[in-house]
Amino acid sequence: MSRRKEPAIPNELLDQLLAGGAASAAFEQGGLLDSLKKALTERALNAEMDHHLAADDGTGNTRNGYGRKTVMTDTGKLAIDVPRDRQASFDPQLIA
Template sequence: MSRRKEPVIPNALLDQLLAGGAASAAFEQGGLLDSLKKALTERALNAEMDHHLATGEGVGNTRNGYGRKTVMTETGKLEIDVPRDRQCSFDPQLIAKYQRRFPGFDEKIVSMYARGMSTREIAGHLQDLYGIDVSPD
Protein backbone atom coordinates (compact mmCIF):
# COMPACT_ATOMS: atom_id res chain seq x y z
CA MET A 1 0.00 0.00 0.00
CA SER A 2 1.45 3.38 -0.96
CA ARG A 3 1.86 6.11 1.57
CA ARG A 4 -0.19 9.24 1.23
CA LYS A 5 1.80 12.24 0.04
CA GLU A 6 1.95 15.24 2.39
CA PRO A 7 0.07 18.25 0.96
CA VAL A 8 1.93 21.43 0.09
CA ILE A 9 -0.71 23.49 1.90
CA PRO A 10 -1.88 22.03 5.22
CA ASN A 11 -5.40 20.58 5.24
CA ALA A 12 -6.39 22.74 8.21
CA LEU A 13 -5.64 25.89 6.19
CA LEU A 14 -7.60 24.58 3.19
CA ASP A 15 -10.55 23.75 5.46
CA GLN A 16 -10.42 27.28 6.84
CA LEU A 17 -10.36 28.81 3.35
CA LEU A 18 -13.24 26.67 2.10
CA ALA A 19 -15.37 27.04 5.25
CA GLY A 20 -18.98 27.91 4.54
CA GLY A 21 -18.84 27.40 0.79
CA ALA A 22 -18.95 24.69 -1.80
CA ALA A 23 -15.56 23.49 -2.99
CA SER A 24 -16.66 23.78 -6.62
CA ALA A 25 -17.38 27.51 -6.13
CA ALA A 26 -13.67 28.09 -5.45
CA PHE A 27 -12.92 27.63 -9.16
CA GLU A 28 -15.64 29.94 -10.47
CA GLN A 29 -15.11 33.54 -11.49
CA GLY A 30 -14.93 35.66 -8.35
CA GLY A 31 -14.34 32.56 -6.23
CA LEU A 32 -11.61 31.62 -3.83
CA LEU A 33 -8.90 31.33 -6.49
CA ASP A 34 -9.59 34.84 -7.78
CA SER A 35 -9.51 36.17 -4.20
CA LEU A 36 -6.18 34.44 -3.58
CA LYS A 37 -4.77 35.73 -6.86
CA LYS A 38 -5.85 39.28 -5.96
CA ALA A 39 -4.40 39.05 -2.44
CA LEU A 40 -1.07 37.62 -3.64
CA THR A 41 -0.77 40.19 -6.43
CA GLU A 42 -1.47 43.12 -4.12
CA ARG A 43 0.97 41.76 -1.53
CA ALA A 44 3.70 41.44 -4.17
CA LEU A 45 3.02 44.97 -5.44
CA ASN A 46 3.22 46.34 -1.90
CA ALA A 47 6.53 44.52 -1.40
CA GLU A 48 7.80 46.09 -4.64
CA MET A 49 6.77 49.51 -3.32
CA ASP A 50 8.54 48.85 0.00
CA HIS A 51 11.71 47.93 -1.89
CA HIS A 52 11.38 51.00 -4.12
CA LEU A 53 11.05 53.34 -1.15
CA ALA A 54 13.86 51.61 0.78
CA THR A 55 16.40 52.13 -2.00
CA GLY A 56 16.26 55.86 -1.35
CA GLU A 57 16.17 56.89 -5.01
CA GLY A 58 13.80 59.73 -4.28
CA VAL A 59 14.54 61.63 -1.08
CA GLY A 60 11.30 62.42 0.73
CA ASN A 61 9.29 60.01 -1.41
CA THR A 62 6.46 58.28 0.47
CA ARG A 63 3.39 56.23 -0.25
CA ASN A 64 0.43 58.07 -1.73
CA GLY A 65 -2.51 55.68 -1.64
CA TYR A 66 -3.60 53.25 -4.32
CA GLY A 67 -4.85 53.27 -7.87
CA ARG A 68 -7.39 50.74 -9.09
CA LYS A 69 -6.52 48.66 -12.13
CA THR A 70 -8.49 45.99 -13.95
CA VAL A 71 -6.43 43.17 -15.45
CA MET A 72 -7.45 40.12 -17.45
CA THR A 73 -6.53 36.74 -16.02
CA GLU A 74 -7.23 33.18 -17.11
CA THR A 75 -10.50 33.26 -15.16
CA GLY A 76 -11.75 36.72 -16.16
CA LYS A 77 -11.40 40.32 -15.01
CA LEU A 78 -9.67 41.05 -11.71
CA GLU A 79 -9.57 44.45 -10.01
CA ILE A 80 -6.38 45.13 -8.09
CA ASP A 81 -5.16 48.08 -6.04
CA VAL A 82 -1.73 49.26 -7.20
CA PRO A 83 0.26 51.37 -4.70
CA ARG A 84 1.38 54.88 -5.68
CA ASP A 85 4.18 57.10 -4.46
CA ARG A 86 4.27 60.88 -4.22
CA GLN A 87 6.94 61.37 -6.90
CA CYS A 88 5.28 58.96 -9.39
CA SER A 89 8.58 57.13 -9.80
CA PHE A 90 7.29 53.67 -8.84
CA ASP A 91 7.33 51.29 -11.81
CA PRO A 92 5.88 47.90 -10.78
CA GLN A 93 7.46 44.79 -12.28
CA LEU A 94 4.73 42.17 -11.71
CA ILE A 95 2.12 44.08 -13.68
CA ALA A 96 3.81 46.99 -15.40
CA LYS A 97 2.25 50.37 -16.03
CA TYR A 98 -0.35 50.25 -18.82
CA GLN A 99 -0.32 46.43 -18.80
CA ARG A 100 -3.87 45.10 -18.77
CA ARG A 101 -3.27 41.36 -18.88
CA PHE A 102 -1.56 38.96 -16.53
CA PRO A 103 1.53 37.43 -18.14
CA GLY A 104 0.64 34.40 -20.24
CA PHE A 105 -2.70 35.68 -21.58
CA ASP A 106 -1.29 36.95 -24.90
CA GLU A 107 0.63 33.71 -25.45
CA LYS A 108 -2.63 31.75 -25.20
CA ILE A 109 -4.25 33.92 -27.89
CA VAL A 110 -1.25 33.52 -30.19
CA SER A 111 -1.34 29.77 -29.54
CA MET A 112 -5.01 29.57 -30.58
CA TYR A 113 -4.23 31.47 -33.78
CA ALA A 114 -1.25 29.22 -34.50
CA ARG A 115 -3.46 26.14 -34.13
CA GLY A 116 -5.73 27.33 -36.90
CA MET A 117 -8.50 29.26 -35.16
CA SER A 118 -9.68 32.33 -37.02
CA THR A 119 -9.67 35.73 -35.38
CA ARG A 120 -13.49 35.67 -35.20
CA GLU A 121 -13.41 32.26 -33.52
CA ILE A 122 -10.88 33.55 -31.00
CA ALA A 123 -13.05 36.62 -30.30
CA GLY A 124 -16.07 34.33 -29.76
CA HIS A 125 -14.03 32.04 -27.51
CA LEU A 126 -12.89 34.99 -25.36
CA GLN A 127 -16.50 36.18 -25.11
CA ASP A 128 -17.64 32.72 -23.95
CA LEU A 129 -14.83 32.19 -21.43
CA TYR A 130 -14.14 35.65 -20.02
CA GLY A 131 -17.18 37.72 -20.96
CA ILE A 132 -15.14 40.33 -22.82
CA ASP A 133 -15.75 41.80 -26.26
CA VAL A 134 -12.69 41.80 -28.47
CA SER A 135 -12.60 43.05 -32.03
CA PRO A 136 -11.46 40.42 -34.56
CA ASP A 137 -9.10 43.06 -35.93
Protein backbone atom coordinates in the same frame (compact mmCIF):
# COMPACT_ATOMS: atom_id res chain seq x y z
CA MET B 1 0.75 0.14 0.81
CA SER B 2 0.68 3.48 -0.98
CA ARG B 3 2.08 6.57 0.65
CA ARG B 4 0.19 9.82 0.57
CA LYS B 5 2.10 12.80 -0.68
CA GLU B 6 2.31 15.69 1.79
CA PRO B 7 0.13 18.59 0.58
CA ALA B 8 1.90 21.80 -0.46
CA ILE B 9 -0.70 23.77 1.52
CA PRO B 10 -1.69 22.36 4.92
CA ASN B 11 -5.18 20.85 5.09
CA GLU B 12 -6.03 23.05 8.08
CA LEU B 13 -5.42 26.18 6.00
CA LEU B 14 -7.53 24.82 3.15
CA ASP B 15 -10.32 24.06 5.62
CA GLN B 16 -10.21 27.66 6.84
CA LEU B 17 -10.31 29.03 3.29
CA LEU B 18 -13.22 26.82 2.27
CA ALA B 19 -15.22 27.30 5.49
CA GLY B 20 -18.76 28.47 4.95
CA GLY B 21 -18.89 27.88 1.21
CA ALA B 22 -19.21 25.16 -1.37
CA ALA B 23 -15.87 23.86 -2.57
CA SER B 24 -17.07 24.02 -6.18
CA ALA B 25 -17.64 27.79 -5.82
CA ALA B 26 -13.90 28.25 -5.30
CA PHE B 27 -13.35 27.77 -9.04
CA GLU B 28 -16.04 30.19 -10.22
CA GLN B 29 -15.29 33.74 -11.35
CA GLY B 30 -15.04 35.89 -8.23
CA GLY B 31 -14.59 32.79 -6.07
CA LEU B 32 -11.83 31.76 -3.72
CA LEU B 33 -9.17 31.36 -6.40
CA ASP B 34 -9.75 34.88 -7.71
CA SER B 35 -9.63 36.22 -4.15
CA LEU B 36 -6.33 34.43 -3.58
CA LYS B 37 -4.88 35.75 -6.85
CA LYS B 38 -5.90 39.29 -5.90
CA ALA B 39 -4.51 39.02 -2.35
CA LEU B 40 -1.18 37.51 -3.46
CA THR B 41 -0.75 40.02 -6.28
CA GLU B 42 -1.48 43.01 -4.06
CA ARG B 43 0.86 41.68 -1.37
CA ALA B 44 3.66 41.31 -3.91
CA LEU B 45 3.02 44.82 -5.28
CA ASN B 46 3.16 46.27 -1.75
CA ALA B 47 6.44 44.44 -1.16
CA GLU B 48 7.77 45.94 -4.40
CA MET B 49 6.72 49.39 -3.15
CA ASP B 50 8.46 48.79 0.19
CA HIS B 51 11.64 47.86 -1.67
CA HIS B 52 11.31 50.89 -3.95
CA LEU B 53 10.85 53.32 -1.06
CA ALA B 54 13.74 51.78 0.89
CA ALA B 55 16.02 52.33 -2.11
CA ASP B 56 15.06 56.05 -2.31
CA ASP B 57 17.01 57.11 0.80
CA GLY B 58 16.47 60.71 1.78
CA THR B 59 14.31 61.76 -1.18
CA GLY B 60 11.17 62.23 0.92
CA ASN B 61 9.20 59.86 -1.26
CA THR B 62 6.29 58.17 0.53
CA ARG B 63 3.22 56.12 -0.26
CA ASN B 64 0.32 57.99 -1.82
CA GLY B 65 -2.67 55.66 -1.85
CA TYR B 66 -3.61 53.20 -4.56
CA GLY B 67 -4.62 53.16 -8.18
CA ARG B 68 -6.92 50.56 -9.71
CA LYS B 69 -5.81 48.27 -12.52
CA THR B 70 -7.73 45.50 -14.27
CA VAL B 71 -5.76 42.46 -15.39
CA MET B 72 -6.85 39.44 -17.40
CA THR B 73 -6.44 36.05 -15.75
CA ASP B 74 -7.37 32.58 -16.87
CA THR B 75 -10.72 32.99 -15.08
CA GLY B 76 -11.51 36.48 -16.41
CA LYS B 77 -10.88 40.08 -15.40
CA LEU B 78 -9.50 40.85 -11.96
CA ALA B 79 -9.41 44.36 -10.43
CA ILE B 80 -6.33 44.97 -8.29
CA ASP B 81 -5.16 47.93 -6.22
CA VAL B 82 -1.67 49.09 -7.21
CA PRO B 83 0.23 51.25 -4.68
CA ARG B 84 1.35 54.76 -5.68
CA ASP B 85 4.16 56.95 -4.41
CA ARG B 86 4.25 60.74 -4.13
CA GLN B 87 6.96 61.18 -6.75
CA ALA B 88 5.28 58.81 -9.25
CA SER B 89 8.57 56.97 -9.68
CA PHE B 90 7.25 53.51 -8.75
CA ASP B 91 7.15 51.19 -11.76
CA PRO B 92 5.89 47.77 -10.65
CA GLN B 93 7.59 44.75 -12.19
CA LEU B 94 4.96 42.11 -11.37
CA ILE B 95 2.12 43.90 -13.16
CA ALA B 96 3.72 46.32 -15.59
